[in-house]
Amino acid sequence: MSGQNSDPMVELKRRAAEEAAAMVQDGMAVGLGTGSTAALMIDALGRRWAEGLRFVGIPTSERSAEQARALGIELVDFGTHAQLDLAIDGADEVERGSLDLIKGLGGALLREKIVAAAARRFVIIVDEGKLVDHLGSRSPVPVEVTPFGWESTARQLGDLGARVALRIKRDGELFVTDGGNLILDCTFGPIANPRALEAEIGDIVGVIDSGLFVGRTSEVIVAGRQGLTRLVAA
Ligand SMILES: O=C[C@H](O)[C@H](O)[C@H](O)COP(=O)(O)O
Numbered sequence: 001m002s003g004q005n006s007d008p009m010v011e012l013k014r015r016a017a018e019e020a021a022a023m024v025q026d027g028m029a030v031g032l033g034t035g036s037t038a039a040l041m042i043d044a045l046g047r048r049w050a051e052g053l054r055f056v057g058i059p060t061s062e063r064s065a066e067q068a069r070a071l072g073i074e075l076v077d078f079g080t081h082a083q084l085d086l087a088i089d090g091a092d093e094v095e096r097g098s099l100d101l102i103k104g105l106g107g108a109l110l111r112e113k114i115v116a117a118a119a120r121r122f123v124i125i126v127d128e129g130k131l132v133d134h135l136g137s138r139s140p141v142p143v144e145v146t147p148f149g150w151e152s153t154a155r156q157l158g159d160l161g162a163r164v165a166l167r168i169k170r171d172g173e174l175f176v177t178d179g180g181n182l183i184l185d186c187t188f189g190p191i192a193n194p195r196a197l198e199a200e201i202g203d204i205v206g207v208i209d210s211g212l213f214v215g216r217t218s219e220v221i222v223a224g225r226q227g228l229t230r231l232v233a234a
Contacts, residue, residue, distance in 0.1 A: 013125065013223045016126075017038075017040035017044050018044045020221055021044035032087075035108070037090035037127075038060075043067075056076045083118055086122075092139045094231075096132070099220055104144070116216050123219050124221070135212070141212055142167070143183065144207070145183070163187040164186050
């Protein structure tokens with residue numbers, strides 16, 4: 001992950017990831033996101049760790065835990081750290097202005113939301129293609145549900161107006177989250193009121209949580225063709 005890449009956008013995302021990693025200071029407790037962009041950030045943190053920076057991390061997935069461990073980063077859990085100074089993650093869509101998010105195309109939304117909720121600052125790194133005027137414009141809303149009764153849960157999500165698809169992996173096997181649950185990808189189209197929809201989805205029995213992250217973002221670092229831009233919630 002740490003080698004040079006000829007794709008200019010990957011290089012820009014790497015710079016954005018480095019800028020986010022530079023926000024970590026000695027002694028901090030840091031949430032480590034999941035996904036290809038977060039992986040660039042964990043790599044950058046690994047380089048800072050090798051240079052002597054010391055902090056502790058709470059990973060948002062087994063994948064990120066494995067990557068961080070391989071880099072020597074010290075991992076902890078909520079048993080010893082109730083609050084995090086900072087969490088850094090990627091996103092699938094970022095709404096301009098509100099900086100509300102859709103997350104979870106990689107299936108890590110539940111741990112990501114728990115970590116975001118415990119963080120004083122929640123910093124997101126994306127490329128400019130992830131910016132939208134309305135959440136749901138391009139991405140479905142991933143919803144993590146219990147395996148028991150998922151068909152009933154799916155019907156109720158459908159009643160909210162979504163086209164619902166059970167997530168299946170490329171090899172044809174069911175996608176199962178780190179927590180042993182299923183993902184229903186719910187296509188709503190552009191979402192007028194993400195906060196209301198997040199609450200309505202959360203009210204359905206069988207839903208564990210959704211990939212709508214409303215009112216949680218502190219800052220977004222955007223990698224664009226013109227360079228890096230930092231957005232702060234309006
Ligand atoms: O479950 C996955 C996470 O929410 C990711 O942060 C999100 O899917 C973005 O991933 P990527 O940086 O690979 O586009």
